[in-house]
Amino acid sequence: MVAALTGILLAISFLFTNIAYAGYASTLCKSPEYSCYTVKKGDSWKKLFPEEDKRDLVMRINKINVKLYRGRTIAIPNSVSLNMLDYSPIPTQIDPPGVKLILVTLHKHIFGAYNANGTLERWGPVSGAKGYCPDIHRGCHTPVGRFSIQSREGADCKSTKYPVGRGGAPMPYCMFFHKGFALHGSYDVPGYNASHGCVRLFVNDARWLNNEFTAGERTKVIIEP
DSSP states (O other): OHHHHHHHHHHHHHHHHHHHHHHHHHHHHTSTTEEEEEOOTTOOHHHHOOSHHHHHHHHHHHTOOSOOOTTOEEEEESSOOSOGGGGOSSOSBOSOOSSEEEEEETTTTEEEEEOTTSBEEEEEEEEOBOSEETTTTEEOOOOOEEEEOOEEOOTTOBOSSTTTTTOOOBOTTOEEEETTEEEEEOSOOOSSOOBSSSEEEOHHHHHHIIIIISTTSOEEEEEEO
16 A cells, blocks of 8 residues: 555656646747747657757757657747857856856756856756655655765766665766765756756766866855755
8 A cells, every 4th residue: 555655646746747847848938039849759859950969959948858758848949049058047147156166956957057257157957856766765855055076987987876786877977066966967857856866967068067167176066955
């Protein structure tokens, strides 16, 4: 009975997170700068957007890099600029932090990388902890607060904890900011919080943050709930 109830709760949670995502895409589509597209059978990101730069931009705008399914709504800009900063949903200038800053806003599923002068250099989607993790039978969370990058690994970074009992889940370009919690690349950024606690990023964002933005310099991390 407990297992059945847990399954029902997970199904309800999945339903509401997908409704929330659909609402986000539909909200963008109400703007004159965007149009809605309903995914058809056989569609894929590569089929719809053969050019890699445009494909990355549309995925970024929709905050997802997961496989498309029929009936899903995505928002497409009517006029395409390949400068991602033109579509930033967060401020492109903040008060100078004095050091490089990665700002993660979990409820908006967005990160921003700001230089010491407070200028936005890159933004992208994130996915934090899902709240309840059935494989460990308890709640899971992403720590919030102020941190800094403690250590980094490259493309071969893997989890030592997940899957439970085995480890080995890919965490490319991981950047640890608090105990075992890291920012890292993933091909499963679904538009809502879905991790065990780490902050998932698009792989190309994680690569850039790891190899270029955080390399050789102190970098502050702020996680907002």
